[in-house]
Amino acid sequence: MTLPPSSPETPAVEMTAITKRYPGTLANDGVDLSVRPGEIHALMGENGAGKSTLMSVLYGTERPDAGTVRIHGREVHFAGPADAIAAGLGMVHQGFRLFDSLTVAENVVYRAEPRRFGLVDRTAARRRVRELAEEHGLPVDPDARVGSLPVGVRQRVEILKLLHRRARVLILDEPTAVLTPDEAVRLFAVLKSLAKQGHCVILVTHKLQEVLEVGDTITVLRDGRVTARLRTADTTASEIAEAMTGRRVELDRVHPPGTPGEVVLSVSGVRGVDLTVRAGEIVGIAGVAGNGQSELIEALAGLRPVAAGRVEIRGHDITHASPAGRRAAGLSYVPEDRAAVGTAPAASVADNLAMGHHRRPPLATGRVLLHSAAVQGHARSLIERFGIKTASPRTPAGALSGGNLQKLLVGRELAHEAPLLLVEQPTRGVDIGAVQRIHEQLVAHRDAGHAILLVSSELSEIRALSDRILVMYEGRISASYDRDDADERTLGLALAGAEA
Known part of the structure; x- marks a missing residue:
């Protein structure tokens, strides 16, 4: 179910009145989310605010009790992540989903392998990875074993997997949690480049300064409901934090020193x-x-x-x-x-x-x-x-x-x-x-x-x-x-x- 790219006026992702209940919990209560092509959109909220549930609905791992999901203007009903992937969505989870014993190329093309005479074309797979890496500024060695790679390079492999499957909507869950500051800067450069090429990026993160640096727009959830829709150019970290928590939050506090003893x-x-x-x-x-x-x-x-x-x-x-x-x-x-x-x-x-x-x-x-x-x-x-x-x-x-x-x-x-x-x-x-x-x-x-x-x-x-x-x-x-x-x-x- 490959969907055509939407025009800049048509949202790449449009979720309307999404409601999802679990026993004893209303996880999403009439949530709306709209993200356009070429946009980096941050989804923010406290733990338990409903972010993961909303992304699970979008990616097909959960079905909503009410509401609609549209991708590039067309209503979709995903039975699972495979349907979402076929529709042009891809997700990088906090815990990378890679095979340590396989090479970079083998991981990138897994279940989407180029074939020749009915067999996996390993030469074509390595060539495809090199082309994608060069095009998107994600340097990797196609022949390296993933288990030997540092965490920043593993993340590049995850992104290349999505690009190989021609994902136009990229969901990244806490992508900088295990990166150095320099690696985070390089990741942001890649995301901005992808957005300029018309990809839609949804960034699930708690890091306020990162959102202000790389994001275009923000949706804030609290207790399963939308409390704010913001443009990063017009907001501050304090305003985002208050929308997330419902109270003023003292940011960047350095605590007084202790008094060391024995x-x-x-x-x-x-x-x-x-x-x-x-x-x-x-x-x-x-x-x-x-x-x-x-x-x-x-x-x-x-x-x-x-x-x-x-x-x-x-x-x-x-x-x-x-x-x-x-x-x-x-x-x-x-x-x-x-x-x-x-x-x-x-x-x-x-x-x-x-x-x-x-x-x-x-x-x-x-x-x-x-x-x-x-x-x-x-x-x-x-x-x-x-x-x-x-x-x-x-x-x-x-x-x-x-x-x-x-x-x-x-x-x-x-x-x-x-x-x-x-x-x-x-x-x-x-x-x-x-x-x-x-x-x-x-x-x-x-x-x-x-x-x-x-x-x-x-x-x-x-x-x-x-x-x-x-x-x-x-x-x-x-x-x-x-x-x-x-x-x-x-x-x-x-x-x-x-x-x-």
Whole structure:
């Protein structure tokens, strides 16, 4: 069902009065969305506002209860993503959907392979990828194995997949979440070029400054309804944030420094890294994904064996302790992968919030027997404290939006009141209002005398929260800064392995 391109006057995408209900939730309530060819349109809103549901309806993974969808002026009823792809839509998801063991060319042409004499024409596939890469400014090696590529190049592969299928409507979900500032700039140049060629780009993101830089128009959702339609040339970050949250939000706040006390975490020679974190201090680790920071944190949390070196919490050697032993020694941990590592999606919100507390009173009446009323009460308290949007404490955690699952995870670990908190990407995929709340909770946790080792790919987050900043590059600590010496340019150069 390939649809012809629309004229500049006809919307490439027109969604009218879209309504979608789930048990206990009205996800979309009469939502209208219109995007024209050649336009970069930002879809914004807090977690749970209905953005993902609306894009699921557009891409055919969900069917609306009411409303219509038109592509290039023609009403469509997609039975699934295959219909959407055939109609000229393409989507780059937050979690890339690539085969690591295949080459770039094999990934790009998968299920749309050029053929010769009934067989896949690999030469034509490589030639097609080179032509698309050159045409759109997306340099890749067609013969490279995807599993060996950095994350920024993998994203180019995802975009090339869409262009190979001649997508005219491109949906990108949080596309810069794992990119360096320079990679984000290059991505924006590509998106602007595609828009000039008549493509329609829908950008789902929480990053206000990015939207103002690259977007043309904005639709803001709150509680499933449209609260604002804006032109970026005529608006401000504060106006967008207020439309998203319904209140004034203090942007770009840098929190006052902490008052460091005794050493809580001491690391020497672990994966070639030495560092300390003191009580009442946040030490931030900045680094592009793939430079060893995740592996370091997993080793400290007990998820990877420590082959050499020593790890101490408050002077106690935990180098070879189990994860449970580390928790008993005073460690809490917010992992980067909230779904696969941090939570049990099939278990209830209440049970997930109890994890780590579940062997101790008041949640447990014995070594293994949970006290149901106490678990539910504990959950209700944390749901309110951290603003977790859920129909009920008994709702499966997997039914939550990504941002609300993140709030659940951060809230659970802060509730431990452990002397040391390891936290990776605490606000990834979280809206501006929740970012502010999580930042305030982390600072309050520090000011209560806890030590925090923070890993974030967001320079603004590192600079807003950290008392000291370490930069990891190619598996080692390549630079260390006091907070007052770490401006964005200095950190950006260090992230790329260059001297300021």
